[in-house]
Amino acid sequence: MTKYVISGGKPLHGEVEISGAKNAAVAILPAALLVDGVCRIENVPNISDVTMILGIMRDLGANVRMINQTTVELDCSHVYKQNVPYELARQIRASYYLIGALLGRFGRAEVPPPGGCDLGVRPIDQHLKGFSAMGAEIQVENGFIYAASPTGRLHGAQIYLDVVSVGATMNILLAAALADGLTIIENAAKEPHIVDLANFLNSMGADIMGAGTDVIKVRGVEKLRGGFYSIIPDQIEAGTYMTAVAAAGGEVRINNVIPKHLDCITAKLVEMGVEIQEDGDALIVRRSGKLTSTNVKTMPYPGFPTDMQPQIAAVLCLAEGTSILNEGVWDNRYRYADEFRRMGANIQVNGKVAVIEGVHALTGAPVCACDLRAGAAMIVAGLAANGITEIDQVYHIERGYEGIVEKLAKLGADIHEEAIPEEDWRSGNSVG
Ligand SMILES: CC(=O)N[C@H]1[C@@H](OP(=O)(O)OP(=O)(O)OC[C@H]2O[C@@H](n3ccc(=O)[nH]c3=O)[C@H](O)[C@@H]2O)O[C@H](CO)[C@@H](O)[C@@H]1O
Ligand SMILES: C=C(OP(=O)(O)O)C(=O)O
Numbered sequence: 001m002t003k004y005v006i007s008g009g010k011p012l013h014g015e016v017e018i019s020g021a022k023n024a025a026v027a028i029l030p031a032a033l034l035v036d037g038v039c040r041i042e043n044v045p046n047i048s049d050v051t052m053i054l055g056i057m058r059d060l061g062a063n064v065r066m067i068n069q070t071t072v073e074l075d076c077s078h079v080y081k082q083n084v085p086y087e088l089a090r091q092i093r094a095s096y097y098l099i100g101a102l103l104g105r106f107g108r109a110e111v112p113p114p115g116g117c118d119l120g121v122r123p124i125d126q127h128l129k130g131f132s133a134m135g136a137e138i139q140v141e142n143g144f145i146y147a148a149s150p151t152g153r154l155h156g157a158q159i160y161l162d163v164v165s166v167g168a169t170m171n172i173l174l175a176a177a178l179a180d181g182l183t184i185i186e187n188a189a190k191e192p193h194i195v196d197l198a199n200f201l202n203s204m205g206a207d208i209m210g211a212g213t214d215v216i217k218v219r220g221v222e223k224l225r226g227g228f229y230s231i232i233p234d235q236i237e238a239g240t241y242m243t244a245v246a247a248a249g250g251e252v253r254i255n256n257v258i259p260k261h262l263d264c265i266t267a268k269l270v271e272m273g274v275e276i277q278e279d280g281d282a283l284i285v286r287r288s289g290k291l292t293s294t295n296v297k298t299m300p301y302p303g304f305p306t307d308m309q310p311q312i313a314a315v316l317c318l319a320e321g322t323s324i325l326n327e328g329v330w331d332n333r334y335r336y337a338d339e340f341r342r343m344g345a346n347i348q349v350n351g352k353v354a355v356i357e358g359v360h361a362l363t364g365a366p367v368c369a370c371d372l373r374a375g376a377a378m379i380v381a382g383l384a385a386n387g388i389t390e391i392d393q394v395y396h397i398e399r400g401y402e403g404i405v406e407k408l409a410k411l412g413a414d415i416h417e418e419a420i421p422e423e424d425w426r427s428g429n430s431v432g
Helices: 022-034 048-060 094-106 125-133 166-176 192-203 235-248 259-271 306-316 337-342 372-384 404-410 422-427
Strands: 002-007 012-017 035-042 063-068 071-075 108-111 137-141 144-148 158-160 182-186 207-209 215-219 224-230 250-255 275-279 282-287 322-326 346-350 353-357 366-368 388-392 414-419
Touching (some): 002 372, 022 166, 022 192, 048 063, 094 125, 094 144, 094 166, 125 137, 125 144, 125 158, 166 182, 166 192, 235 306, 235 372, 306 322, 306 353, 306 372, 366 372, 372 414, 404 414
Parallel strands (some): 012 250, 158 182
Antiparallel strands (some): 035 071, 207 215, 250 282, 275 282
């Protein structure tokens, strides 16, 4: 077990490279199960969620070859299993994509309900509704989801999602790519990773139209062929570095981004007094003056992303005046508020709303990364705080951020990773 130790209060300067998108990679890698032939996938982020997905695929019989740290070749022609072990599936949210991919390829799947960050109730009823409409029979028994089509193949269907769900949209896309006939997904999610998954599948021979709008049409094809694909840059990783500069001050060039994907984050930071300049596939983020308060409501894309809510909260804690945060996607995404209070923040939470009174400065403290983005927010706060912040349970952060300690250290942050002595984490003496 390790912790991150930050000595805060130093502005950030220099350039940072953004890695491939976690939430695209964790769907595109399982999508290779649908492909007849070898897929070479580039710009794969080197994060633990990807390691887990690749572990599951190896367990199913896929041939997984790392060409370098961010390029992987997958050959799924010898996959022989359709059941995902409980211990592997429970560690990540994205294991739910194995249901759509295995159903699409073999007409059957046995997958435990997924894990992922604890953000309140995280149902997958809309995924299962979609698979049922496509001819799969679904049973949930003994901690597993059993899904199978009696004919061995799914058929197209018209599916209206009752809620805008990223996971259900992507999972139905996976199931529909090889199904018999036309599938129409209505009220689909529009996140950049949905477009990326559709682009990947189309480049392998699928027939998908409308990804990025709320109606997606998938005409099933007989087979998909192998090829090359490069994953889009991570919108949330880029946004996290933007908030780090906003909180700590300084000037950083954030390379390898799609600025359009960041408009929702840019707009809020500009309202708060941060200067942001677009330069091709880079953003230059500068903050020297005071931050001013603003209100933020999270929503499905193109709204402000819920996965940036804790990080923007860290900046709002330092903004002059009162800010109101409204979480529009998850029931319980403020578990980090107690940790911020340890650092001197003034944040009151009532249900899905948080009221933040900006303080002049935060102070370093021992805090806990209670989930992935909460952990990222602790880093953002720690970079701005006076004194030492020690962040525990950093394995949550490593699910989604490639080399975050090294990237920040290169920007001049005083941050390092330190082992927690075994007797401390066994006795619960470490924070969190
Ligand atoms: C691996 C991955 O990509 N995770 C992301 C994905 O999670 P995930 O795919 O789990 O999130 P969804 O978009 O499905 O969830 C959005 C909302 O719909 C509800 N819902 C969802 C599915 C369903 O069957 N029934 C239902 O009621 C959820 O409770 C939630 O309130 O999108 C979220 C919203 O952008 C992000 O926070 C996560 O980082
Ligand atoms: C909530 C997140 O991830 P997951 O859905 O994988 O838990 C996230 O990326 O912020």
